[in-house]
Amino acid sequence: MPGRLGRRNATRDPRRTAVTATALMVAVALLAGISTVFVSATASVGRLVGDRMRADLVISGDADGVSRTGFDPAVLTVVAGAPGVQAVTGLGEGAAVIDGRPAFVETVTDVPALRDMLGLTAAAGTIGALADDQILVDQRNVTAQGPHVGDRVTVRLPRGEARQFTLAGVYTDTDLLNGWLLPASAAGGFRKPQPTQAYVRLTPGTDVAATKLLVAAVLAGSPEVSVNNRAEYIAQRNAKADRLLTVVQLLLALAVVIAVLGIVNTVALSVLERTRELGLLRAVGLRRAQTMAMTAVEATAVSVGGALLGILTGAGLGAATVHALAAQGVTQLTVPVGRLAAYLALAAVAGITASLLPAARAARLSVLHAIAHE
Structure with missing residues (x-):
């Protein structure tokens, strides 16, 4: 029952929920799209070297x-x-x-x-x-x-x-x-x-x-001159791309943090608006732990929904970018499924984290004062 109530609360004000989820969707879409492009680029390098290069060792200066x-x-x-x-x-x-x-x-x-x-x-x-x-x-x-x-x-x-x-x-x-x-x-x-x-x-x-x-x-x-086998040569060629991807991910993580703060604000406002309703639910038997679970489900539904839309959008945009970069040698489309799944899992964790303060406030409400709230 707390889970069902939480899901319904998330859709009670569709406009506000959509605006809140959109901020997270944009950040996750950028992460998913850039990850798809970079992973495809590194996979293309590996395929190119594997298919075309017959050298066993490569000597190269830094x-x-x-x-x-x-x-x-x-x-x-x-x-x-x-x-x-x-x-x-x-x-x-x-x-x-x-x-x-x-x-x-x-x-x-x-x-x-x-x-x-x-x-x-x-x-x-x-x-x-x-x-x-x-x-x-x-x-x-x-x-x-x-x-x-x-x-x-x-x-x-x-x-x-x-x-x-x-x-x-x-x-x-x-x-x-x-x-x-x-x-x-x-x-x-x-x-x-x-x-x-x-x-x-x-x-x-x-x-x-x-x-x-x-x-x-x-x-x-x-x-300053190194010798590498084929596998090490591929890693060397992809090193700059890997470092750049890490930097981009750290920058976009700030956008995700801002989006999570938006979820905190939205869920806190939702709890405040439902003060009397929460008092009535508590009066008919909803326990404090169930109240917190209901709020956590509400926040998680918003964050996971936004992240899922962001992953789908970002993966699509990344695939289109890879297709456009075919002339530059990015010919191997590789969708980083594991990384995208990690983004979705982190979105769920972020939703639960965002619900902690509003859920604690909802659980601490005095039943009599909440029922009398106008």
Whole structure:
């Protein structure tokens, strides 16, 4: 009976209940939507690496703003000679101006190895070893006007004069690379001519963990450069997204707190308006514990109802956003069911917590004074 009374009290003033639940719904919808987008993005990275990348180890410098820390090119030679290493390719990175437009380019020490380890396929031309005056590009950077295979493009790097490169091939889009690829001989034009990343492929049957320790020993003099296996590489790429999601969740938690205070206010007002009714209920046998339970059900119905609508709305908006971001590489829609269930459970706890003060006041009402209340 207390539960039935609590549910009916929650719908007694639909307008006020709806306004109160809407504040929580908006906050939870933002949480659910952002969580869906971020979880889908991290799942897309995992799927991309799992499907396309055939490297067993990845060497990379720590990101310092827009670029990574470089390391000694001799590391590539030492690692290539290690037991069980089948192929090694290093990448440098930097800014450039290509045909008058700003661009981000990378240099590659071994294009065939990179092609095999990242699963690159040619959309035009060939994806092979580059001469000193050749360049590769992905489909995203090719328009109807060009450049086309065989065309000459003008590349200006931060150091040195502008140079002409011939487009040797166009590879299909991949989020593992940034677009333009230059031969390693062009790295001297960067502000940081050292490689910043490298992919290592091992022969079948080689102990990945043991080889990782060997490579880490080679990198002992470069504490800002790390070597990771595939799983660790995925976690490294998703680390920034995970930190950003945590920050966003903490900020939206403030909105949830404000919404819970609104539930406290609404339930307290409801108790005040029903003072005489509560006295009559107490007079006909409603105990104090039942009075508190009735108030708790009322508050929980408002909070859970708002949270449930927020979860459904947020998940829908998150799915739509993921669909819109397909061109940016977010191709794996993943709904964080466990996290959304946790939001709903927390909403129920918040409803019970919000009812504590109003429920205590309702339970302490004097029956005679409450009946006489006008």
